[in-house]
Amino acid sequence: MEKIIVCIKAVPDPEKVKVDPETHTLKREGTELLLNPPDESAVEMALRLKDAFSAEVVAISMGPPNAENVLKKVYAMGVDKTVLICDRAFAGSDTLATSYVLAGAIKKLSPFSLVIMGMQSLDGATSQVPPETASLIGIPSVTNVKEIKKEGENLVVIRESDYGEEELEISLPAVIAVTTQIDYIRPCSLKRLLKLEDIKSEQLDAEKLSLDRNKLGLSGSPTRVADVYEKKLELKGKIYQGEPEDLVDRFIEILKEKGIIKE
Amino acid sequence: MINYFLEKKHITMLELIEEIGERYIKPFALKWDEEEIYDPTPIKALSQADLFGIIIPEEYGGLGWGSFEMCLAVEKLSYYCAGVSTTYAASFLGSYPILLFGNKKQKERYLPDIASGKKLCAFALTEPQAGSDAFAIKTTARKDGDFYILNGMKQWITNGGIADIYIVIALTDPAKGARGASAFIVEKGDPGFSVGKKEKKLGLRASVTTELFFNDCKIPADRLISREGMGFIVALKTLDYARCGAGAQALGIAQSALEISLKHATTRIQFGQPVYNFQAVGHTFAEMAVKLEASRALVYSTARYIDSGAKDISSASSMAKYFATETAMWICERAIQMMGGFGYMRDYPVQKFFRDAKCLQIYEGTNEIQKNVIARELLKYYK
Numbered sequence: 001m002e003k004i005i006v007c008i009k010a011v012p013d014p015e016k017v018k019v020d021p022e023t024h025t026l027k028r029e030g031t032e033l034l035l036n037p038p039d040e041s042a043v044e045m046a047l048r049l050k051d052a053f054s055a056e057v058v059a060i061s062m063g064p065p066n067a068e069n070v071l072k073k074v075y076a077m078g079v080d081k082t083v084l085i086c087d088r089a090f091a092g093s094d095t096l097a098t099s100y101v102l103a104g105a106i107k108k109l110s111p112f113s114l115v116i117m118g119m120q121s122l123d124g125a126t127s128q129v130p131p132e133t134a135s136l137i138g139i140p141s142v143t144n145v146k147e148i149k150k151e152g153e154n155l156v157v158i159r160e161s162d163y164g165e166e167e168l169e170i171s172l173p174a175v176i177a178v179t180t181q182i183d184y185i186r187p188c189s190l191k192r193l194l195k196l197e198d199i200k201s202e203q204l205d206a207e208k209l210s211l212d213r214n215k216l217g218l219s220g221s222p223t224r225v226a227d228v229y230e231k232k233l234e235l236k237g238k239i240y241q242g243e244p245e246d247l248v249d250r251f252i253e254i255l256k257e258k259g260i261i262k263e
Numbered sequence: 264m265i266n267y268f269l270e271k272k273h274i275t276m277l278e279l280i281e282e283i284g285e286r287y288i289k290p291f292a293l294k295w296d297e298e299e300i301y302d303p304t305p306i307k308a309l310s311q312a313d314l315f316g317i318i319i320p321e322e323y324g325g326l327g328w329g330s331f332e333m334c335l336a337v338e339k340l341s342y343y344c345a346g347v348s349t350t351y352a353a354s355f356l357g358s359y360p361i362l363l364f365g366n367k368k369q370k371e372r373y374l375p376d377i378a379s380g381k382k383l384c385a386f387a388l389t390e391p392q393a394g395s396d397a398f399a400i401k402t403t404a405r406k407d408g409d410f411y412i413l414n415g416m417k418q419w420i421t422n423g424g425i426a427d428i429y430i431v432i433a434l435t436d437p438a439k440g441a442r443g444a445s446a447f448i449v450e451k452g453d454p455g456f457s458v459g460k461k462e463k464k465l466g467l468r469a470s471v472t473t474e475l476f477f478n479d480c481k482i483p484a485d486r487l488i489s490r491e492g493m494g495f496i497v498a499l500k501t502l503d504y505a506r507c508g509a510g511a512q513a514l515g516i517a518q519s520a521l522e523i524s525l526k527h528a529t530t531r532i533q534f535g536q537p538v539y540n541f542q543a544v545g546h547t548f549a550e551m552a553v554k555l556e557a558s559r560a561l562v563y564s565t566a567r568y569i570d571s572g573a574k575d576i577s578s579a580s581s582m583a584k585y586f587a588t589e590t591a592m593w594i595c596e597r598a599i600q601m602m603g604g605f606g607y608m609r610d611y612p613v614q615k616f617f618r619d620a621k622c623l624q625i626y627e628g629t630n631e632i633q634k635n636v637i638a639r640e641l642l643k644y645y646k
Contacts, residue, residue, distance in 0.1 A: 184304065187308050191316075194275060
């Protein structure tokens with residue numbers, strides 16, 4: 001196994017996320033971005049393969065300039081090299097346009113043995129990018145993987161399904177989408193954290209990847225988000241005050257009104 | 264509170280330990296304590312985070328830092344679980360003899376694995392009849408050609424069984440008493456070396472404490488640290504260096520006890536108001552905060568004094584350990600009292616801190632022994 005590419009995504013902090021009212025897409029620039037949780041599992045799995053087979057692990061991320069912080073985090077976890085794929089033309093990309101960009105970057109980083117991704121992103125949650133990317137590169141993919149083992153030239157993966165677990169053998173190169181069911185994720189290395197200021201990701205853009213601009217961004221995306229709205233959470237609890245005896249009677253009446261208890 | 268002017272590297276280290284504490288320790292600490300379980304997961308995380316390399320020189324794969332950074336790390340870890348920090352700090356205790364007195368070959372052989380956390384250390388001095396009276400040890404080491412043959416037993420050894428490297432103090436010349444002791448490196452798996460029962464403890468229950476047995480334990484002669492007769496000098500100097508780590512543990516435990524009981528007191532309503540509003544309660548917290556900050560100042564100053572290369576560190580080290588651990592015990596007792604019944608229940612962590620803090624007054628030299636050291640050293644300055 002020579003090179004493992006891990007695709008990671010910088011996602012907005014769910015507690016601070018903002019939506020662009022015009023494009024109906026999430027605003028990523030200028031907001032605090034976190035490492036997509038399933039991608040953390042993908043990095044851990046790649047690093048375990050690196051520990052076992054001395055493979056080179058390259059983390060790539062398509063995102064705004066501030067996605068660099070997330071790449072730095074995975075560098076601190078132990079990946080060998082980081083690549084930021086950044087271009088204003090990518091803004092508003094749906095899963096197909098995203099997969100097109102990722103496929104272009106992965107091909108540029110060839111040769112590679114394996115691509116590992118988190119099975120879905122916290123913000124999009126479509127699970128479409130891993131199989132779409134594999135399809136565009138022309139290699140096999142397996143989704144919902146909870147464990148990766150190498151046996152000879154092939155990989156054996158444990159895949160979770162609605163009916164239990166499947167053990168699949170997969171020839172390389174391939175794309176694997178992993179779940180968050182991993183038992184342990186390593187912390188950052190202090191030595192690497194102390195060197196982070198000197199670390200700069202390789203920068204790739206649409207031109208360097210020779211991408212067709214008609215397939216990028218909002219205009220290159222067949223998906224249209226018709227509307228986006230904030231879910232309003234409302235507390236329906238009421239506080240009744242009075243003497244305990246009266247309150248118990250009132251409480252029983254309410255339960256009857258709501259049909260929770262009968263006469 | 265007080266700004267200790269930490270450097271950026273210290274803040275980075277503390278944030279990393281906080282992340283480890285929140286993820287790998289906090290959700291499980293009460294379970295480990297309740298079930299008296301040693302879980303290797305946080306130790307694995309600490310090793311992958313390079314945190315076992317703090318005091319190991321860079322040439323051996325460490326960070327090349329000193330006692331101050333060791334104390335900061337131990338304090339932060341103890342904030343989450345003093346059982347875990349005991350396993351961690353005991354490994355430093357076991358590595359100091361090699362670091363301070365080991366020859367180049369011994370350093371090259373052992374320090375890289377200690378720095379990476381691949382191998383844990385243990386320090387074995389105490390025996391059933393030799394606690395505070397450490398000179399009363401009976402374990403012997405007889406030279407036999409290119410080997411030493413060890414016989415005897417050690418008691419209450421932290422990291423017994425889980426450590427790979429053991430520093431064992433044994434008598435090479437029993438007739439010379441304290442001057443006849445030597446320090447040896449014993450490795451897990453050495454013939455004639457075995458680990459006895461795991462002790463059942465009041466606190467620090469996430470750590471492992473065992474007996475060690477040496478039954479014609481044969482080790483190569485090059486495992487002798489320094490030279491024959493230096494055993495107690497190695498042991499006492501090691502304790503001088505490591506003791507402020509026990510003080511740092513006390514800071515972490517006390518900080519946690521203070522924060523949890525303070526949160527309780529400001530939200531617990533009695534007589535129509537938070538109990539914190541009652542002067543007796545507020546004053547207690549004021550005293551807790553003052554004593555904790557005074558302990559922290561003493562521990563940090565001592566650690567920096569050690570890092571300055573000073574030779575006369577015994578007294579300062581004993582003062583830091585004595586004062587901070589007595590304070591932690593007092594703060595934990597007060598924290599329980601401030602929480603009333605909640606503090607006494609095992610559903611809440613303050614009772615665990617109370618039990619953990621108790622051991623700090625006893626191990627790495629009882630606090631009575633620390634006062635002996637301080638009293639003895641005083642005469643050098645004021646006689």
